[in-house]
Amino acid sequence: PRLGDETLDQLPDTVARPSYDRSTLTPGIVHLGVGGFHRAHEAMYLDRLMEDGRDHDWAVVGVGTMPGDVRMRDALKGQDCLYTLVIKHPDGTLEPRVIGCLVDYLFAPDDPEAVLAAMVDPRVRVVSLTITEGGYHVNQVTGRFDPGDTALQADLDSPGTPRSAFGFVTEALRRRRAAGAEPFTVMSCDNLPGNGDVARDMIGAFAALQDDRSPGGEPLAPWLAEHVAFPNSMVDRITPVTSQEDITALAEQFGVEDAWPVVCEPFTQWVLEDHFPTGRPAFEEAGAQVVEDVVPYELMKLRLLNASHQALCYLGYLSGYRYVHEVCQDPLFVDFLLGYMEHEGAPTLPEVPGVDLDAYRRELIDRFANPEVRDTLARLCAESSDRIPKWLVPVIRHNLEHGGRIDSSALVVASWARYAEGVDEQGQPIEVVDRFKDTVMAAAARQREEPLAFLQDESFFGDLRHDERFTTAYLGFLRSLHDKGARATLEDHVNG
Numbered sequence: 274p275r276l277g278d279e280t281l282d283q284l285p286d287t288v289a290r291p292s293y294d295r296s297t298l299t300p301g302i303v304h305l306g307v308g309g310f311h312r313a314h315e316a317m318y319l320d321r322l323m324e325d326g327r328d329h330d331w332a333v334v335g336v337g338t339m340p341g342d343v344r345m346r347d348a349l350k351g352q353d354c355l356y357t358l359v360i361k362h363p364d365g366t367l368e369p370r371v372i373g374c375l376v377d378y379l380f381a382p383d384d385p386e387a388v389l390a391a392m393v394d395p396r397v398r399v400v401s402l403t404i405t406e407g408g409y410h411v412n413q414v415t416g417r418f419d420p421g422d423t424a425l426q427a428d429l430d431s432p433g434t435p436r437s438a439f440g441f442v443t444e445a446l447r448r449r450r451a452a453g454a455e456p457f458t459v460m461s462c463d464n465l466p467g468n469g470d471v472a473r474d475m476i477g478a479f480a481a482l483q484d485d486r487s488p489g490g491e492p493l494a495p496w497l498a499e500h501v502a503f504p505n506s507m508v509d510r511i512t513p514v515t516s517q518e519d520i521t522a523l524a525e526q527f528g529v530e531d532a533w534p535v536v537c538e539p540f541t542q543w544v545l546e547d548h549f550p551t552g553r554p555a556f557e558e559a560g561a562q563v564v565e566d567v568v569p570y571e572l573m574k575l576r577l578l579n580a581s582h583q584a585l586c587y588l589g590y591l592s593g594y595r596y597v598h599e600v601c602q603d604p605l606f607v608d609f610l611l612g613y614m615e616h617e618g619a620p621t622l623p624e625v626p627g628v629d630l631d632a633y634r635r636e637l638i639d640r641f642a643n644p645e646v647r648d649t650l651a652r653l654c655a656e657s658s659d660r661i662p663k664w665l666v667p668v669i670r671h672n673l674e675h676g677g678r679i680d681s682s683a684l685v686v687a688s689w690a691r692y693a694e695g696v697d698e699q700g701q702p703i704e705v706v707d708r709f710k711d712t713v714m715a716a717a718a719r720q721r722e723e724p725l726a727f728l729q730d731e732s733f734f735g736d737l738r739h740d741e742r743f744t745t746a747y748l749g750f751l752r753s754l755h756d757k758g759a760r761a762t763l764e765d766h767v768n769g
């Protein structure tokens with residue numbers, strides 16, 4: 274039978290499900306952007322707490338503001354807002370649990386007033402977001418708020434009938450202020466460093482533009498800056514898009530008919546800044562870390578996890594691999610990645626309270642080696658000009674300044690330069706995906722004659738091309754990549 278409150282009892286014992294009484298839950302959170310990640314992460318933590326008998330006043334009302342969210346409405350409303358979270362273990366085992374903390378789902382275009390009513394409800398104390406990086410409307414060049422989006426424009430003209438996520442947040446806050454109710458806390462769970470700060474700055478800038486359009490009204494932006502909390506968080510759990518095979522496997526192996534289950538890796542991490550003046554669920558009781566300062570954890574993720582992705586993707590691709598798990602099951606690459614993390618990435622980090630960095634880097638390799646996740650090297654190689662400068666260049670600079678090691682990092686930069694030539698070691702074309710593709714490929718095309726050409730662009734590399742320790746290592750690796758190829762270069766480096 275289709276998943277639902279009435280059929281929960283009929284599920285086989287192999288499927289975990291809520292033992293708490295969902296009919297007694299009351300809403301405490303409105304979540305904008307109910308996709309795969311929210312359902313595998315925040316909702317999972319809440320469901321754990323509820324299963325433990327706590328926080329039954331923190332149930333979630335989900336909201337979708339995008340036209341495509343009509344699919345989520347139909348899936349969830351057809352099954353009492355229940356869905357199955359399926360953990361994919363590396364040995365192929367599936368571990369399903371029905372999650373019960375979502376009590377309603379509102380598709381905003383159907384009824385914007387219903388969404389506002391939910392957000393103005395004084396029982397709601399947190400509005401959380403997974404609206405993707407694009408949902409924050411940060412101009413990539415200036416770093417400032419970009420109001421060009423059509424839904425934002427509509428919300429500048431008529432703030433009382435919002436269409437965008439930001440429009441709902443500002444209008445709901447305006448109505449709460451008018452009603453004398455406390456504001457809610459805005460909790461971003463998107464993958465952006467300083468996600469709370471970004472949310473505060475961008476929503477603040479949007480509110481200021483709305484204020485400008487209605488000069489008679491009581492301005493919201495200054496009030497928002499003073500009264501609304503935007504805690505930062507670091508989130509981590511690989512959650513791929515649900516496939517038809519996932520839906521079929523759940524039905525065939527477990528007898529669960531779920532229109533839209535969500536699948537994810539076993540690992541999960543959530544480090545959350547403790548800044549909730551209007552209260553919060555006891556997330557720390559469900560495995561999250563609630564801390565004073567998220568910055569060290571973000572640096573850990575950027576310089577170990579994200580930089581390792583770059584360390585493996587170009588060399589892996591040039592060595593003939595196409596999937597992350599293939600690379601991370603190869604002992605040569607494992608040695609290289611563990612070495613980068615131990616000797617170059619980790620020494621640049623401040624103290625990361627409560628984390629065993631040695632265990633963290635080994636766990637990263639296990640996660641990357643999970644064949645069930647099927648992450649592609651092509652995905653990791655894309656948009657390198659955003660990634661290398663943010664994730665790896667700061668590691669190199671730190672180590673140059675402090676006399677630390679830079680060899681593995683120099684090899685990674687050289688491997689990007691080699692990859693950007695757009696031809697692999699068999700002479701086949703590589704499809705370089707990068708918004709600065711033209712600049713990057715033109716520089717790589719010159720480097721056989723002019724070996725430092727790739728490092729010329731200061732917006733990516735600063736003045737690295739003038740540091741002799743770096744360029745000596747870099748040029749040696751680039752020459753070896755050209756003469757011997759990626760695998761032999763890596764062997765020399767790891768074993769040399």
Ligand code: NAD
Nearest residue numbers: 306307308309310339403404405406408438463464511512
């Ligand atoms: P998804 O495609 O399943 O869901 C995306 C959701 O965002 C949808 O509900 C969509 O309507 C909404 N959305 C997109 N653009 C929006 C906009 N402009 N305004 C309002 N809502 C908008 O994707 P997902 O896997 O749930 O990932 C969402 C975000 O979660 C990511 O962008 C990332 O920031 C974060 N995250 C994802 C993962 C992962 O592995 N999937 C891991 C860590 C963090």
